[in-house]
Amino acid sequence: MALYIKSVENLINEFKKLPGIGPKSAKRIVFFLLKLSHDDIAKLSGSIIEMKEKVKFCSICYGLTEDDICHICRDGSRDRKKICIVEEASDVAIIEKTGEYRGLYHILGGLLSPIENIGPDEIRIPGLLERIRADNIEEVIVALNPNVEGESTAGYLKKILLPMGVRVTKLASGLPVGGDLEYADEVTIGRAICDRREL
Amino acid sequence: MALYIKSVENLINEFKKLPGIGPKSAKRIVFFLLKLSHDDIAKLSGSIIEMKEKVKFCSICYGLTEDDICHICRDGSRDRKKICIVEEASDVAIIEKTGEYRGLYHILGGLLSPIENIGPDEIRIPGLLERIRADNIEEVIVALNPNVEGESTAGYLKKILLPMGVRVTKLASGLPVGGDLEYADEVTIGRAICDRREL
Numbered sequence: 001m002a003l004y005i006k007s008v009e010n011l012i013n014e015f016k017k018l019p020g021i022g023p024k025s026a027k028r029i030v031f032f033l034l035k036l037s038h039d040d041i042a043k044l045s046g047s048i049i050e051m052k053e054k055v056k057f058c059s060i061c062y063g064l065t066e067d068d069i070c071h072i073c074r075d076g077s078r079d080r081k082k083i084c085i086v087e088e089a090s091d092v093a094i095i096e097k098t099g100e101y102r103g104l105y106h107i108l109g110g111l112l113s114p115i116e117n118i119g120p121d122e123i124r125i126p127g128l129l130e131r132i133r134a135d136n137i138e139e140v141i142v143a144l145n146p147n148v149e150g151e152s153t154a155g156y157l158k159k160i161l162l163p164m165g166v167r168v169t170k171l172a173s174g175l176p177v178g179g180d181l182e183y184a185d186e187v188t189i190g191r192a193i194c195d196r197r198e199l
Numbered sequence: 200m201a202l203y204i205k206s207v208e209n210l211i212n213e214f215k216k217l218p219g220i221g222p223k224s225a226k227r228i229v230f231f232l233l234k235l236s237h238d239d240i241a242k243l244s245g246s247i248i249e250m251k252e253k254v255k256f257c258s259i260c261y262g263l264t265e266d267d268i269c270h271i272c273r274d275g276s277r278d279r280k281k282i283c284i285v286e287e288a289s290d291v292a293i294i295e296k297t298g299e300y301r302g303l304y305h306i307l308g309g310l311l312s313p314i315e316n317i318g319p320d321e322i323r324i325p326g327l328l329e330r331i332r333a334d335n336i337e338e339v340i341v342a343l344n345p346n347v348e349g350e351s352t353a354g355y356l357k358k359i360l361l362p363m364g365v366r367v368t369k370l371a372s373g374l375p376v377g378g379d380l381e382y383a384d385e386v387t388i389g390r391a392i393c394d395r396r397e398l
Contacts, residue, residue: 003292003295003296005254005263005265005269005270006265007246007254007265008250008254008263010250011246011247011249011250014242014243014247018228018231018232019224019227019228019231020224020227025219028218028219029218029219029220030250031289032217033247033250034250034251034263034288036251038251041247041248041251042248044213045244045245045247045248046244047209047210047213048213048240048243048244049240049244050206050209051206051207051209051210051229051232051233052232052233052235052237052240054204054206055204055207055233064203064207064233065204066204066205066206070204089230090226090230093203097202
C-alpha cells in the first residue's frame with residue numbers, strides 16, 4: 001500500500017523529477033499546495049501551461065521570446081556588430097544583469113562533446129557562421145562555462161572564426177571580485193597571473 | 200525591463216512561493232521545464248489540478264482521502280480503540296511508515312497557540328472528544344512535535360482526556376536509534392534519563 005493517496009503520490013512523483021527536488025522537498029511542496037486555495041492552484045498550473053505554450057525560440061539567436069524574434073535582436077539601440085556566444089538561453093539573463101554588454105547573443109544550446117556525439121552541427125554553429133557572414137559581425141565574445149567542454153568549444157570557435165576575419169574574445173578568467181586569494185584555487189590564480197593587467 | 204520574458208518571469212515567481220525554493224532554484228526549475236515535452240508539461244500541471252480536485256479530508260479523522268472516509272478509518276482490521284493524535288495530515292504517513300501502529304488517527308490541523316489566537320475549537324478538539332465518547336476509545340497516543348506548542352497542546356489534551364477515563368500516552372523522548380551520545384543535546388539526554396527503561 002502506498003504511503004499517500006494516489007493523487008498526492010502522483011504529484012510528489014512529478015515534483016521529484018524537477019532539478020534539486022528530492023523526496024522530502026517534493027512531499028513538503030505537495031502538502032503546501034494542498035493548503036492553497038483553488039485559485040492559487042489554478043494560477044500555478046496555468047502559469048506552467050502558459051509558459052510552455054507561449055515561449056518560443058528567437059529565429060535569429062535562439063533566445064527565449066514570445067514572438068518570432070526576441071527583444072534583444074529587435075532592439076535597434078544595441079551594438080549589432082558584436083555577438084556573445086552562450087551555452088543556454090538562461091545564460092543571457094546572467095550577462096544582461098551585468099549591464100556591461102550591449103551587443104547581440106547566439107545561444108548554442110549545448111557544447112561540443114565527442115563522447116556524447118555532439119558536433120558543430122548539433123549546437124547551432126552553422127547558424128552562427130551564417131549570421132557572422134550576413135551581418136558583418138566584427139567581434140564574437142565567447143561566454144561559455146570555463147570547464148572542459150566549454151574550453152574545447154571555445155577553442156573550436158576560435159579556429160573557425162579567426163580565418164573569417166572576426167575578432168574572437170572570451171570572458172576574462174581571474175579572481176572573483178570581493179574574493180580572497182586564500183580561497184581561490186591554483187588554476188584560477190594561475191590564470192589571473194597570466195591575464196594580469198596594468199594597474 | 201525584466202530579465203526574462205513575461206511568461207518565464209511569471210512562472211519563476213510562482214515557483215518562488217513554494218517552500219524551500221529560492222530565486223535560483225525557481226529559475227533552474229523553469230528552465231528545466233522549458234526543455235520538457237508538451238506531454239510532460241501537461242502531465243505535471245494536470246497532476247497539480249487533479250490533486251487539488253480529488254483530495255478531500257476524511258469526515259472522521261481529517262486525514263487525506265479521495266472518498267468521504269479515508270482508507271485507515273475504513274480498515275476493519277485496525278485497532279478501533281486507539282487514536283493517534285497528529286498535527287498535520289502529512290504526519291500520518293510518518294507514523295504509518297514505522298509499521299508499529301495499527302490504530303486510528305485524528306489530525307488536529309494545528310497546535311494551541313494563545314499568541315496566534317488558536318484555541319481548542321480551532322484545532323478540531325471538539326471532534327476528537329466526540330469520537331472518544333461515541334467510539335469508547337481506550338487510548339489516545341499524542342504524537343505532536345516536541346516543541347513548545349506541541350508540548351502545551353499535549354498538556355491540554357492530557358488535562359481534558361484523563362477525566363474521561365482514557366489512557367493518554369505520548370511518543371517516547373530519547374536518543375535517536377543509531378545516534379551518538381556526543382551529538383545529542385542535554386535536554387534530549389535528560390529526557391532519556393528520566394524515561395529510562397529496564398534492560
